[in-house]
Amino acid sequence: MTHTQRALVIGGSRGVGAHLAAGLDERGWSVTATGRRPRSAVGLDVSVHYEQLDLATETAATDMTGLLRKVRPRLLVHNAVAYPAPEPSLTDYEAIFRVNTLVPYRVLSGYLPGADCTCVVINSDAIYHANRTSGVYAASKAALRVLTSALADHCRGSRACVATLLLGPLADDRKVEQLERIARQRKTSPEEVTSAYLRRANPSYTTDSLIPLDACLRSVEYLVDLGAQANGMLCRLDSGSAGSLI
Incomplete structure (x- = not known):
């Protein structure tokens, strides 16, 4: 199969990210995936290019910017995520916000307006029902949801667009x-x-x-097909977890 369009999946070493990377590769995209783990610990097909990237590091913003400029993806999926340790320190909390929220926003707000790119930000229905074990994670994802709306405003009038795919129980x-x-x-x-x-x-x-992972892939394809009309869009694949008023 001839690969013509480039896709970059940030956080594509396992789970839904790996499924999206593999599915896009099968559908003819030239795919680059990233993750914290080394390539030897990742089960992706050799046709998917893999880059080790940890958004919690001090050089994360520079590294992610460099990768974006190298790949120049037509589709960018932000799926990188960090969870709290059993007894997290303040430094652990800060790392969660760096990975889930701050580094992506910092990089994408500078990159997207000048790019020809659809960015799909993966978010979680945890924002609707935080509890004492998920509170910090949910707060980071809620902040990501707000900043994704800000990214859409950055993209207004440009060739880029950014949308949220909000997922429930996968x-x-x-x-x-x-x-x-x-x-x-x-x-x-x-x-x-x-x-x-x-x-x-x-x-x-x-x-x-x-929710089957293939439904996530189809939703990403739908958002890409919409093009600029997807800018600012929230696509809920959350099993109704927000309740009846949202």
Whole structure:
């Protein structure tokens, strides 16, 4: 297959990021993916170019800017994410905001207005229902949501656009394996365990199944096809987790 358009997936070493990188590669994009882990620890196909990039480092903004200028992607997916440690320090909290919010905003606000690029920012329905264990993570994602709107304003009148893909409970490999293990222990079906998990996780969920990763890929393709009309758009693939008023 001839690869004609370039895509860059920031945070593409595993989970939904890796799925997007692999799916875009299969659909004919020339894909570069990044992650904190070395290439030897990443299961991406060799046709996907991989760059090790840690947004928590002091040189992260410079490194990300350099990569963008080298790749010049038609599609940029920002999926890099950091989570709190069990007993996080203030430095840990600051690193979470650097990775999830501040470095991407700093870099993209300078890069996007002069680029011919659709940027899809992956966000989380955690912004709707923070608790004592997810509060800092949710706050970083809420800040990212606000700053993504600011990025859209940066892009107004240019060839670039930025949109948010807001995701709910994903059918990533680790979550599926965990639910299947519980089902075996309880001698019931994975479907029943998944349904019970979702009802406890958020009473606003209106589904009994996890969101398939292919639905995320199709949503990204939809946003790219919209072009400039996607600027500022919020695409919710969140199983109704925001409740009925949003």
